[in-house]
Amino acid sequence: MVEVNLWSGLRALADGKDKVEVEAATVGEVLEGLVMAHPGLQDAIDAGVSVAVDGRVIASSLTEPVQPDSEVFLMQRLKGG
Amino acid sequence: MSKIHVTTTINGDEVEYLCDPRETMLDVLRDRLGLTGAKEGCGTGDCGACSVTLDGRLVCSCLMLGAEADGHEITTIEGMATGEELHPLQQKFIEYAALQCGICTPGILVATKALLEKNPDPTETEVRYWLAGNLCRCTGYDKIIRAVMDTAADMREAS
Amino acid sequence: MALDDRKTSGFTQVGTRPNRPDGLDKVTGRARFGADVTAPGMLFATIVRSPHAHARIKKIDSSKAEALAGVKGVVTRADFATGLTGENWNILENVMAGDTALYDGHAVAAVAATSALIARDAAKLIEVEYEILPHVTDVDAAMADNAPVIREGAADKSVPEGMHPNVVRYHESGHGDVDAGFAEADLVIEDHFRTEATHQGYIEPHACLATLGGDGKGELWCCTQGHWNVQKICAALLGIETANLRVTASEIGGGFGGKTAVFIEPVALALARKTNKPVKLVMPRPDVFKATGPTASTSMDIKIGMKKDGTITAAQGVFRLQGGAFPGAPMEFTAMCAFAPYALKHVHQVGYDVITNRPKQAAYRAPGSPMAAFAVESVIDELCRKLELDPIETRLKNASKKGTKASFGPMFDQIGLVETLEAAKAHPHYSAPLKPGQGRGISCGFWFNHGGETAVTLALSEDGTAQLAVGTPDIGGSRASMALMAAEELGIPYENIRVTIADTATLGYNEVSHGSRVTYASGLATIEAARDAVGKLCARAAAKWGIPEDAVKWENGCAVPSGPNAGDFDPMPIAEITKRMGATGGPIVGHFEATPEGAGVSFATHIVDAEVDPETGKTSVVRYTVVQDAGKAIHPTYVEGQYQGGAAQGIGWALNEEYIYGDDGRLQNAVFLDYRIPVASDLPMIDTVIVEVPNPGHPYGVRGVGETSICPPLAAIANAVSAAAGVRLRELPMSPPRILAALERQRDG
Ligand code: FES
Numbered sequence: 001m002v003e004v005n006l007w008s009g010l011r012a013l014a015d016g017k018d019k020v021e022v023e024a025a026t027v028g029e030v031l032e033g034l035v036m037a038h039p040g041l042q043d044a045i046d047a048g049v050s051v052a053v054d055g056r057v058i059a060s061s062l063t064e065p066v067q068p069d070s071e072v073f074l075m076q077r078l079k080g081g
Numbered sequence: 082m083s084k085i086h087v088t089t090t091i092n093g094d095e096v097e098y099l100c101d102p103r104e105t106m107l108d109v110l111r112d113r114l115g116l117t118g119a120k121e122g123c124g125t126g127d128c129g130a131c132s133v134t135l136d137g138r139l140v141c142s143c144l145m146l147g148a149e150a151d152g153h154e155i156t157t158i159e160g161m162a163t164g165e166e167l168h169p170l171q172q173k174f175i176e177y178a179a180l181q182c183g184i185c186t187p188g189i190l191v192a193t194k195a196l197l198e199k200n201p202d203p204t205e206t207e208v209r210y211w212l213a214g215n216l217c218r219c220t221g222y223d224k225i226i227r228a229v230m231d232t233a234a235d236m237r238e239a240s
Numbered sequence: 241m242a243l244d245d246r247k248t249s250g251f252t253q254v255g256t257r258p259n260r261p262d263g264l265d266k267v268t269g270r271a272r273f274g275a276d277v278t279a280p281g282m283l284f285a286t287i288v289r290s291p292h293a294h295a296r297i298k299k300i301d302s303s304k305a306e307a308l309a310g311v312k313g314v315v316t317r318a319d320f321a322t323g324l325t326g327e328n329w330n331i332l333e334n335v336m337a338g339d340t341a342l343y344d345g346h347a348v349a350a351v352a353a354t355s356a357l358i359a360r361d362a363a364k365l366i367e368v369e370y371e372i373l374p375h376v377t378d379v380d381a382a383m384a385d386n387a388p389v390i391r392e393g394a395a396d397k398s399v400p401e402g403m404h405p406n407v408v409r410y411h412e413s414g415h416g417d418v419d420a421g422f423a424e425a426d427l428v429i430e431d432h433f434r435t436e437a438t439h440q441g442y443i444e445p446h447a448c449l450a451t452l453g454g455d456g457k458g459e460l461w462c463c464t465q466g467h468w469n470v471q472k473i474c475a476a477l478l479g480i481e482t483a484n485l486r487v488t489a490s491e492i493g494g495g496f497g498g499k500t501a502v503f504i505e506p507v508a509l510a511l512a513r514k515t516n517k518p519v520k521l522v523m524p525r526p527d528v529f530k531a532t533g534p535t536a537s538t539s540m541d542i543k544i545g546m547k548k549d550g551t552i553t554a555a556q557g558v559f560r561l562q563g564g565a566f567p568g569a570p571m572e573f574t575a576m577c578a579f580a581p582y583a584l585k586h587v588h589q590v591g592y593d594v595i596t597n598r599p600k601q602a603a604y605r606a607p608g609s610p611m612a613a614f615a616v617e618s619v620i621d622e623l624c625r626k627l628e629l630d631p632i633e634t635r636l637k638n639a640s641k642k643g644t645k646a647s648f649g650p651m652f653d654q655i656g657l658v659e660t661l662e663a664a665k666a667h668p669h670y671s672a673p674l675k676p677g678q679g680r681g682i683s684c685g686f687w688f689n690h691g692g693e694t695a696v697t698l699a700l701s702e703d704g705t706a707q708l709a710v711g712t713p714d715i716g717g718s719r720a721s722m723a724l725m726a727a728e729e730l731g732i733p734y735e736n737i738r739v740t741i742a743d744t745a746t747l748g749y750n751e752v753s754h755g756s757r758v759t760y761a762s763g764l765a766t767i768e769a770a771r772d773a774v775g776k777l778c779a780r781a782a783a784k785w786g787i788p789e790d791a792v793k794w795e796n797g798c799a800v801p802s803g804p805n806a807g808d809f810d811p812m813p814i815a816e817i818t819k820r821m822g823a824t825g826g827p828i829v830g831h832f833e834a835t836p837e838g839a840g841v842s843f844a845t846h847i848v849d850a851e852v853d854p855e856t857g858k859t860s861v862v863r864y865t866v867v868q869d870a871g872k873a874i875h876p877t878y879v880e881g882q883y884q885g886g887a888a889q890g891i892g893w894a895l896n897e898e899y900i901y902g903d904d905g906r907l908q909n910a911v912f913l914d915y916r917i918p919v920a921s922d923l924p925m926i927d928t929v930i931v932e933v934p935n936p937g938h939p940y941g942v943r944g945v946g947e948t949s950i951c952p953p954l955a956a957i958a959n960a961v962s963a964a965a966g967v968r969l970r971e972l973p974m975s976p977p978r979i980l981a982a983l984e985r986q987r988d989g
């Protein structure tokens with residue numbers, strides 16, 4: 001299981017939780033797992049998220065690996081200038 | 082509206098064209114003569130991207146009518162190098178990276194060439210005030226000012 | 241990608257300062273920008289725009305315009321695709337209004353004619369009947385109970401119940417218990433800050449040339465930061481297939497984020513389709529101000545607690561951003577960047593995205609971050625002043641480093657904030673004496689940076705030279721950096737590499753040039769493509785020599801036998817291999833197609849001295865120093881240029897630039913004379929210090945440098961001005977009237 005940290009604004013969509021455990025080996029599976037556990041997160045994820053895995057901000061690549069003990073944070077998708 | 086027939090000299094060559102009385106010199110250069118080196122950044126005389134010289138005087142070609150060129154001499158960025166040989170300012174701008182995007186560069190080169198012809202030994206402040214009508218959004222002007230000051234020094238030494 | 245092959249020293253080309261490959265074109269006027277091309281039979285277009293801040297469009301009558309000689313066609317919303325959803329709908333609605341004009345300058349129709357003058361005359365003949373609606377342009381006013389609703393149902397699910405419908409997105413993040421943290425502090429300061437919207441202010445207005453035939457196939461030439469994005473959006477808005485539209489990026493006259501968005505290209509394509517002729521569309525400068533860019537404006541509350549020794553005990557911020565009539569103000573980045581420089585046990589940040597009757601905001605260099613730094617770094621400065629602490633020592637005491645839990649959640653990897661602070665402290669500027677009437681300010685700044693989809697090919701020529709095709713428009717000299725990296729890998733001279741920005745038909749998808757990603761991502765892709773080509777070159781040499789491929793290595797532009805075969809054969813130069821490549825297996829091309837995900841975040845520290853004239857309220861910036869972590873500077877001159885350019889834009893934002901709206905909701909300063917960006921005589925030389933703390937996610941350690949440079953200036957200047965004037969300035973820009981008012985308030989106690 002991987003522990004995923006949500007930004008606190010998402011709590012309302014995840015039954016009040018800001019940490020969610022999912023079964024996942026990749027970033028893509030993390031996102032699928034989140035939606036499975038809390039369907040309310042679908043829109044926020046569709047709107048664009050990045051996933052920080054052990055401090056590395058993954059902006060789009062769903063295939064990046066995730067370890068069970070990885071530090072995983074959901075973040076909003078970056079738009080630069 | 083009937084067009085005006087204009088005979089003028091551009092970068093040393095005699096040129097004839099017909100233009101609408103409302104057309105600016107910048108429109109004529111870019112749209113009628115294919116001289117797109119002068120740029121339109123504002124069309125209101127605020128950015129200097131359209132700088133050319135009229136009988137040696139620095140002007141914003143967006144504030145001048147095409148018809149006004151009749152019988153005068155216009156010089157644009159396209160006339161700055163002599164054949165293959167770049168003007169020392171052009172050379173120095175490349176060396177010093179005095180441009181990032183380069184849209185302001187033609188105007189700034191035309192303007193600084195006019196400055197050095199009037200004043201071969203300008204102070205930094207004089208260069209900065211002379212160029213106050215030429216906007217550059219990319220560079221913060223630092224490398225431009227250095228390029229101008231050093232070119233002026235080189236040219237003084239050479240002459 | 242294989243980053244096992246990281247190279248951090250022993251560079252022969254990287255780090256040198258050669259002339260840029262496009263230099264000659266740019267100093268002779270030969271370079272072709274957005275507005276510099278023509279096509280046979282080309283028409284000129286003009287867009288008709290709403291003069292009202294908010295109005296229902298009752299009727300558009302173009303009959304008089306169409307009767308004018310030379311007019312070839314008029315388009316309105318009816319000429320675009322229907323049934324779009326999500327961001328495509330937002331973009332279309334912005335590109336051409338539907339039922340309602342949402343801001344002063346919103347496009348409502350467009351006309352194409354045989355000359356620019358006729359098109360302009362025709363635009364005036366298009367009659368639009370409006371029903372004026374109530375409007376709001378200020379962020380706080382738009383959130384108030386009595387504010388007119390700009391669009392029902394625009395809010396997403398993140399918004400807590402009970403908020404005004406103009407609040408369309410909400411963000412909340414942080415960790416710890418801020419109340420407990422504030423209780424530990426010796427001093428807590430809470431303050432309110434505001435910044436006005438500013439425009440990216442690129443000198444080249446948006447421009448394009450479009451053709452779109454009856455067969456649904458189109459060509460588009462335009463100035464953009466990302467032509468694949470233009471292709472995708474235009475295809476959707478026109479209802480054509482993506483691959484049938486080929487987009488070529490012109491030279492680009494500045495972007496800074498403002499040219500990551502699409503504004504006029506779909507309109508030119510719609511007119512081209514309607515008239516069956518090429519259509520050129522160039523935005524007049526007032527339209528650029530009214531209908532493209534700008535940044536969000538902000539209203540922010542910051543509260544920070546500090547101990548007497550300078551330790552920050554807790555920090556919290558509320559950030560309200562308006563981004564015009566559409567969702568998208570980058571409030572989550574304002575919130576996430578705000579406290580990123582500091583290691584905080586207790587931190588909490590809230591963001592609101594608010595819609596108003598202003599143009600749809602566009603990204604501007606580190607979108608959202610500079611405003612946050614302004615507010616937060618002002619409060620830290622005030623805490624240091626009251627507790628009599630050195631501002632750099634205090635920041636060092638709290639600075640984020642590798643392993644710090646960032647204010648936005650995850651742990652930082654290797655970062656260079658401490659190094660920039662140490663370099664700033666050691667810089668002679670920091671200890672130089674000030675003259676009377678002058679003040680010194682410092683500030684840190686943070687930006688994430690970005691990787692993104694990237695495709696590059698590197699094709700070798702028969703004579704051993706190389707053609708590198710990248711897909712990221714070159715905004716500030718990136719072709720020089722790419723050529724340096726390719727030359728480094730191939731071991732051939734810099735001059736032997738020709739770099740081209742490929743069009744959409746010749747490479748895979750490349751994300752927009754944004755997020756300071758070009759030297760990072762296209763650079764990484766260039767290195768990997770070159771390594772791919774080198775592998776193929778080695779294989780050809782191995783075949784010729786009859787030894788295994790892995791027994792050949794690449795050195796100084798030659799294949800060299802290695803291992804047990806070392807010395808068996810003379811080194812084989814690149815040209816010898818490429819000369820025969822047709823007969824030894826065909827053309828040699830290196831590829832890279834991937835989404836690099838290792839863009840390292842970056843930090844900067846700026847020092848500025850300012851002088852305030854108490855009579856006029858005018859501020860002069862007398863000395864400026866930028867210290868920033870570049871990871872690895874590929875072409876140091878262009879890195880310096882990014883530092884200086886960001887600082888200059890920040891100076892404009894801090895002191896002069898602002899969107900000024902009248903009570904009628906109309907923009908009052910849509911020309912450069914009234915929207916005053918810094919001119920040469922406003923600025924001092926801008927000193928730069930390049931710090932290099934390698935980014936573990938790039939083969940050479942590169943971090944993006946383009947954006948972070950605009951994060952600290954707003955606060956650094958505010959701190960300097962506040963010190964010089966003896967009164968805290970909490971609103972940008974610090975224009976002379978605002979400074980005079982602050983001085984007066986202070987005199988009156
Ligand atoms: S275009 Fe002439 S001054 Fe700007």
Ligand code: FES
Pocket residue numbers: 179180181182183184185186216217218219220443493494
């Ligand atoms: S180099 Fe871009 S405006 Fe000057």
